[in-house]
Amino acid sequence: xxxxxxxxxxxxVSSSTVSYVLSGKRSISPETRRRVExxxxxxxxxxxxxxxxxxxxxxxxxxxxxxLRTDIDVPVLMGFVTSVVTAARKYDYDVLLLTNDEGPEGLxxxxxxxxxxxxLVMDVEVDDPRIPVSRSLxxxxxxxxxxxxxxxxxxxxxxxxxAAKRCVHHLADLGHEHIALVGPSPAVYERGTxxxxxxxxxxxxAARERGLHTSxxxxxxxxxxxxxxxxxxxxxxxxxxxxxxxxxxxxxxxLSELRNRDMRVPEDVSVVTVxxxxxxxxxxxxxxxxxxxxxxxxxxxxxxxxxxxxxxKSPEVRLLSPRLTxxxxxxxxx
Amino acid sequence: xxxxxxxxxxxxVSSSTVSYVLSGKRSISPETRRRVExxxxxxxxxxxxxxxxxxxxxxxxxxxxxxLRTDIDVPVLMGFVTSVVTAARKYDYDVLLLTNDEGPEGLxxxxxxxxxxxxLVMDVEVDDPRIPVSRSLxxxxxxxxxxxxxxxxxxxxxxxxxAAKRCVHHLADLGHEHIALVGPSPAVYERGTxxxxxxxxxxxxAARERGLHTSxxxxxxxxxxxxxxxxxxxxxxxxxxxxxxxxxxxxxxxLSELRNRDMRVPEDVSVVTVxxxxxxxxxxxxxxxxxxxxxxxxxxxxxxxxxxxxxxKSPEVRLLSPRLTxxxxxxxxx
DNA sequence: TGCCGGGGTCGAACCGCTTCGAGGAGCTCG
DNA sequence: CGAGCTCCTCGAAGCGGTTCGACCCCGGCA
Numbered sequence: 070x071x072x073x074x075x076x077x078x079x080x081x082v083s084s085s086t087v088s089y090v091l092s093g094k095r096s097i098s099p100e101t102r103r104r105v106e107x108x109x110x111x112x113x114x115x116x117x118x119x120x121x122x123x124x125x126x127x128x129x130x131x132x133x134x135x136x137l138r139t140d141i142d143v144p145v146l147m148g149f150v151t152s153v154v155t156a157a158r159k160y161d162y163d164v165l166l167l168t169n170d171e172g173p174e175g176l177x178x179x180x181x182x183x184x185x186x187x188x189l190v191m192d193v194e195v196d197d198p199r200i201p202v203s204r205s206l207x208x209x210x211x212x213x214x215x216x217x218x219x220x221x222x223x224x225x226x227x228x229x230x231x232a233a234k235r236c237v238h239h240l241a242d243l244g245h246e247h248i249a250l251v252g253p254s255p256a257v258y259e260r261g262t263x264x265x266x267x268x269x270x271x272x273x274x275a276a277r278e279r280g281l282h283t284s285x286x287x288x289x290x291x292x293x294x295x296x297x298x299x300x301x302x303x304x305x306x307x308x309x310x311x312x313x314x315x316x317x318x319x320x321x322x323x324l325s326e327l328r329n330r331d332m333r334v335p336e337d338v339s340v341v342t343v344x345x346x347x348x349x350x351x352x353x354x355x356x357x358x359x360x361x362x363x364x365x366x367x368x369x370x371x372x373x374x375x376x377x378x379x380x381x382k383s384p385e386v387r388l389l390s391p392r393l394t395x396x397x398x399x400x401x402x403x
Numbered sequence: 404x405x406x407x408x409x410x411x412x413x414x415x416v417s418s419s420t421v422s423y424v425l426s427g428k429r430s431i432s433p434e435t436r437r438r439v440e441x442x443x444x445x446x447x448x449x450x451x452x453x454x455x456x457x458x459x460x461x462x463x464x465x466x467x468x469x470x471l472r473t474d475i476d477v478p479v480l481m482g483f484v485t486s487v488v489t490a491a492r493k494y495d496y497d498v499l500l501l502t503n504d505e506g507p508e509g510l511x512x513x514x515x516x517x518x519x520x521x522x523l524v525m526d527v528e529v530d531d532p533r534i535p536v537s538r539s540l541x542x543x544x545x546x547x548x549x550x551x552x553x554x555x556x557x558x559x560x561x562x563x564x565x566a567a568k569r570c571v572h573h574l575a576d577l578g579h580e581h582i583a584l585v586g587p588s589p590a591v592y593e594r595g596t597x598x599x600x601x602x603x604x605x606x607x608x609a610a611r612e613r614g615l616h617t618s619x620x621x622x623x624x625x626x627x628x629x630x631x632x633x634x635x636x637x638x639x640x641x642x643x644x645x646x647x648x649x650x651x652x653x654x655x656x657x658l659s660e661l662r663n664r665d666m667r668v669p670e671d672v673s674v675v676t677v678x679x680x681x682x683x684x685x686x687x688x689x690x691x692x693x694x695x696x697x698x699x700x701x702x703x704x705x706x707x708x709x710x711x712x713x714x715x716k717s718p719e720v721r722l723l724s725p726r727l728t729x730x731x732x733x734x735x736x737x
Numbered sequence: 738t739g740c741c742g743g744g745g746t747c748g749a750a751c752c753g754c755t756t757c758g759a760g761g762a763g764c765t766c767g
Numbered sequence: 768c769g770a771g772c773t774c775c776t777c778g779a780a781g782c783g784g785t786t787c788g789a790c791c792c793c794g795g796c797a
Contacts, residue, residue: 070517072783083747088785095786098745115515119462120783122453123752130499137485139681143478150484151471154502163518165464166500168488181449183404183753184497291685321655325687328659347473351625353659406753417777422755429756432775454753457782517783 071112080108091116122183130163131374132185134176134199136192137168140254140290142317144345148363149191149213149370156371162186173202180208187374189213193224195261209377211370215263215386223377223384225370229264229343232359232391233271236313236341239357239393241279244402245311245339248276249302250285251323253316254294258287268315268343282306290318295326310402314342317361324352335400341393355396362389405446414442425450456517464497465708466519468510468533470526471502474588474624476651478679482697483525483547483704490705496520507536514542521708523547527558529595543711545704549597549720557711557718559704563598563677566693566725567605570647570675573691573727575613578736579645579673582610583636584619585657587650588628592621602649602677616640624652629660644736648676651695658686669734675727689730696723 077084082101089095090105097105108114122128133153135146154164165185167175169192176199179185188203193214203210204220211223233250240248250272252258257265269285276283284305288298298319302309314320320342324334332338334354341357346364369387376382411418416435423429424439431439442448456462467487469480488498499519501509503526510533513519522537527548537544538554545557567584574582584606586592591599603619610617618639622632632653636643648654654676658668666672668688675691680698703721710716 070515070783073785074783084784085748085786086746089746092785095746096744101745113511113515115512117457117783118516118518119453119456120752121785123451123457123754124783124785126752128453133500135485135488137489143481147477147481150500151469151502154469154500155471155504158502158505163513164500166467166484166488166498168485168492170489171492177447178449179497181404181447182452184452292687321659322685322687325655325659325662328662329687351656353626353656353663404753407755408753418754419756419778420776423776426755429776430774435775451753453784454782455755457784458753458755460782 070117071114073114073116076105076108076112076114079112080105126183128183128186129161130165130185131157131187131189131371132165132167132176132179133189134167134169134191137170138192138256140256141192142345144348145317145361145363146191148345148361149367152364152367153189153371156368160371160375162371162375169199173199176202176206180206186378187211189370189374193263195263195266209374211374211377213366213370215267215388217263219384219386221384223373224386224388225366225373226264226388227361227366228388228390229267230271230274231388232343233268233313233315234275235359235391235393236343237272237275237279237281239341239395239399240311240313240339241275241281243311243339243399245281246402247282247306247308248311248313249283249306249309251298251302251312251314251316251319252285252287254289254318255287265315272313282308284309288316288319288323290316290322292322292326295319295322299323299326299330309338311339311399312341314340314344317342317344317348320344321352324354334398336403339399339402341399352398354398357394357396357399359391359393365389404451405448407448407450410439410442410446410448413446414438460517462517462520463495464499464519465491465521465523465705466499466501466510466513467523468501468503468525471504472526472590474590475526476679478682479651479695479697480525482679482695483701486698486701487523487705490702494705494709496705496709503533507533510536510540514540520712521545523704523708527597529597529600543708545708545711547700547704549601549722551597553718553720555718557707558720559700559707560598560722561695561700562722562724563601564605564608565722566677567602567647567649568609569693569725569727570677571606571609571613571615573675573729573733574645574647574673575609575615577645577673577733579615580736581616581640581642582645582647583617583640583643585632585636585646585648585650585653586619586621588623588652589621599649606647616642618643622650622653622657624650624656626656626660629653629656633657633660633664643672645673645733646675648674648678651676651678651682654678655686658688668732670737673733673736675733686732688732691728691730691733693725693727699723 073084077087187209191213193212193216195217215226284302286298286301343359346360407418411421521543525547527546527550529551549560587599618636620632620635677693680694
């Protein structure tokens with residue numbers, strides 16, 4: 070392994086000089102800098118990450134805690150993960166990926182053994198056991214999601230309440246009076262996942278404001294789940310003409326099932342959905358969508374972590390405002 | 404931060420004794436061990452990862468290099484990622500997640516700066532620039548996928564050739580004589596992704612053996628892509644009664660489109676597909692499937708890396724044999 | 738001419754852990 | 768009774784960086 074001493078010798082300087090060339094924390098004469106950089110390049114020197122972490126108590130690593138669930142929307146999850154990794158690299162950070170099956174103890178392990186400088190926690194629940202732990206950790210933490218009591222922790226998320234309202238207003242503006250929400254899997258509600266409840270609340274609030282008749286049903290992402298969900302809705306709202314779908318995984322099956330039942334989109338029923346950026350256009354009918362900007366959220370989470378590491382920024386809660394992209398799946402009520 | 408010296412002092416022993424308690428590399432009297440463990444627990448001691456890596460030149464970290472593509476099957480990718488992380492934890496390893504947009508240089512960076520003990524490379528192409536680099540790295544590497552020349556590197560993958568054959572034989576056994584392959588996105592073929600070509604080869608070979616008429620088309624995962632793909636197939640094989648779908652992302656759209664065209668499954672056309680474990684049952688018609696065991700593959704990749712780290716095992720190529728799970732989407736030809 | 742100041746470089750201490758050689762205690766055996 | 772073991776524990780030397788104080792050299796100024 071080529072070490073800083075090798076570079077120093079090769080360049081005819083001391084190893085501290087090499088270190089300063091690398092970190093830029095002291096001024097170095099142009100000539101020396103040139104020689105050192107040449108040696109670094111020629112020897113293919115890469116600083117030993119462990120040694121660096123030990124000496125500087127900085128790892129240049131971000132820990133990302135990922136849910137290990139099957140009921141969650143996989144593309145959205147993947148969107149977070151890739152955007153976090155990509156954004157982190159821009160700051161010369163790498164990403165350590167953890168699953169939350171270690172529970173809160175996993176956070177403690179990673180933070181206390183100095184494997185990462187900051188924690189990004191995904192899929193936080195309304196009352197998440199990981200929150201008190203990370204608060205006690207003196208390690209900057211950014212939550213992707215919004216718990217009931219963020220306390221001193223930063224949060225980023227889509228403003229799901231506003232997103233739901235936007236969907237409802239869109240349908241109301243088109244004259245729909247009976248609308249329904251196809252929600253996430255029942256399990257998502259049961260464990261108190263924050264975005265689901267926020268969306269539901271936004272939905273009902275906006276519908277009440279506009280004087281709409283509503284129904285809302287969770288929806289397991291299997292064929293049976295979709296069928297039951299639709300049955301449930303039609304019992305509660307036989308005259309439903311507008312559907313808000315907050316369940317990416319069930320979307321395809323739902324559209325098939327609508328056609329099975331001769332409910333044409335958008336002639337008989339308008340459909341508006343919350344789903345990952347790219348997917349909306351790839352359906353037989355282009356869907357009216359509130360995009361879920363997982364890329365933006367991931368990148369923002371990284372940025373907030375960086376600000377906290379620089380020490381310049383205190384924790385904050387950032388909820389991105391939703392856009393709605395109209396397409397052919399929603400229409401004026403007949 | 405609580406260090407090994409704190410523990411040592413608390414337990415009334417030297418820090419090397421604490422180290423040996425932790426590593427088990429020398430025998431320790433039961434009484435001493437008990438005291439040390441109590442102190443560790445009471446102080447909440449976690450060894451400093453960087454210091455440990457520096458001293459032992461072992462990081463207990465695996466680097467996983469992930470593709471950053473949109474044309475790849477996201478759930479499969481996610482299956483790899485989660486199973487790798489989960490399996491790694493069983494060996495007390497963590498996972499550093501990299502994207503391949505750093506290219507081969509990223510591998511070198513991570514290996515040379517001693518951030519990981521081994522490399523797991525996903526989505527390898529037939530002639531992948533990362534292969535010569537990782538071969539030069541003296542860092543155990545496991546490829547998920549199968550390049551043309553693995554050389555001294557380990558590989559794990561599903562035997563896609565066998566998988567294709569199994570699909571073909573299944574259809575042939577049911578009496579189908581005109582079959583077609585709905586392949587992955589054109590981009591996947593263009594960049595020489597190994598599994599696509601292996602599958603295609605298996606498909607044609609088996610079909611020839613059985614004397615079947617075939618067509619094969621790549622398929623972009625949009626509605627237009629599916630439509631064009633189906634059009635192409637029907638031009639080449641107007642009498643097609645069997646479809647092999649090797650494109651998870653397009654599957655839903657494809658099934659809708661078949662119904663649009665009044666091609667009933669399985670009465671008019673049988674459909675067999677390669678797709679992630681869980682999904683097969685969640686369609687309106689349960690699908691005959693060759694499961695793509697991403698969980699097994701990920702776990703196996705980790706295991707192989709561990710063997711190599713222990714130094715007991717030399718590189719090897721492991722191709723998992725496919726199973727075929729019959730369901731209602733394939734039937735005897737009418 | 739002598740002094741001061743600052744840019745550029747060096748040496749050494751340290752970060753927290755692993756590991757190796759050494760050594761003390763207690764035992765057996767000749 | 769001492770030599771020779773085994774079993775357990777200790778001390779110290781690294782591992783490869785960062786960082787701080789010290790030092791040298793040189794130019795400017797009184």
